[in-house]
Amino acid sequence: MSEKITPRTLQRMKDEGRKIVGVVAWDYQIARVADRAGVDIVSVGDTVGVNLWGHANPFEVTMEQMLVVTQAVRRGVSRALVSADFPFGPLQEGTDSAVRAAIRLVKEAGVDMVKLDAAADYPDAVAAITRAGIPVFAQFGITPQTALRYGVEYRSIPSAADQVPVAMKDALIAEARLLVDAGAVLLNFTNSGPVVGAAVAEAVQVPVVGGFGGGPWLDGRMRMAHAAIGYAATAIDDPPDTYANVARITLDALTAYAGDVRAARQVAGGIPVPPPTS
Numbered sequence: 001m002s003e004k005i006t007p008r009t010l011q012r013m014k015d016e017g018r019k020i021v022g023v024v025a026w027d028y029q030i031a032r033v034a035d036r037a038g039v040d041i042v043s044v045g046d047t048v049g050v051n052l053w054g055h056a057n058p059f060e061v062t063m064e065q066m067l068v069v070t071q072a073v074r075r076g077v078s079r080a081l082v083s084a085d086f087p088f089g090p091l092q093e094g095t096d097s098a099v100r101a102a103i104r105l106v107k108e109a110g111v112d113m114v115k116l117d118a119a120a121d122y123p124d125a126v127a128a129i130t131r132a133g134i135p136v137f138a139q140f141g142i143t144p145q146t147a148l149r150y151g152v153e154y155r156s157i158p159s160a161a162d163q164v165p166v167a168m169k170d171a172l173i174a175e176a177r178l179l180v181d182a183g184a185v186l187l188n189f190t191n192s193g194p195v196v197g198a199a200v201a202e203a204v205q206v207p208v209v210g211g212f213g214g215g216p217w218l219d220g221r222m223r224m225a226h227a228a229i230g231y232a233a234t235a236i237d238d239p240p241d242t243y244a245n246v247a248r249i250t251l252d253a254l255t256a257y258a259g260d261v262r263a264a265r266q267v268a269g270g271i272p273v274p275p276p277t278s
Helices: 007-017 030-036 063-076 095-107 123-131 166-183 194-203 245-263
Strands: 022-026 043-044 082-086 113-117 135-141 186-190 208-210 221-226
Touching: 007 022, 007 082, 007 095, 022 113, 030 063, 030 245, 043 063, 063 082, 063 095, 095 113, 095 123, 113 123, 113 221, 123 135, 123 166, 166 194, 194 208, 208 245
Parallel strands: 022 043, 022 221, 043 082, 082 113, 113 135, 135 186, 186 208, 208 221
Antiparallel strands: none
């Protein structure tokens, strides 16, 4: 678990048939835990806006916010490869804007790779960022920025039940190849499904990972760390299918803390308070 992960490491893992483990993280502490768990990729997602800050949609996140969040994650990771999403805007504004954004994420936040949503619509930007010496993690499939073209009602994050239409297999293989030809070293195929996902992973040489709608047919998986541990407040009343229920544990802990304060008892972990003298 001591080897520093690089794009070449990920390529070797695909070549050897070893699965790539990726998590999405938004803070220093979770990043430290994920790195200690031995994950291969820690990706800083623009999903931070919806899932951590309560935004209505991911388009509200700014470049300045992504820099702050990514800097925190970078401080917590020593082994895994750190990637960061472009917020909505820099890629859509043109190639020069995209290169400037990528350079800022490298210089100011220390990322190893930049992740571009709807990257197949901007192959010139993928190529230009690659020429600048910055590895590109290209996302395609049903994403927040491409959902409508697949007839999926817009939501911040499509559900795992949504899959790209099987009839679009050839078109999506062509899209994946376009991204690889432009220089992408890693693909994130969102909501791939077992048919199209397997076909794409077989058709390109670079690793293909996926989050929602992914599975063992891809070269690896991406999962929000907060989703994996049941961090959201909704987990309190509607226990999710996760590896833990941190929201319930947190509720119980804070309820117990409030009880101790109200009963004038010593709080756990606090500075010991001597009993009152008579």
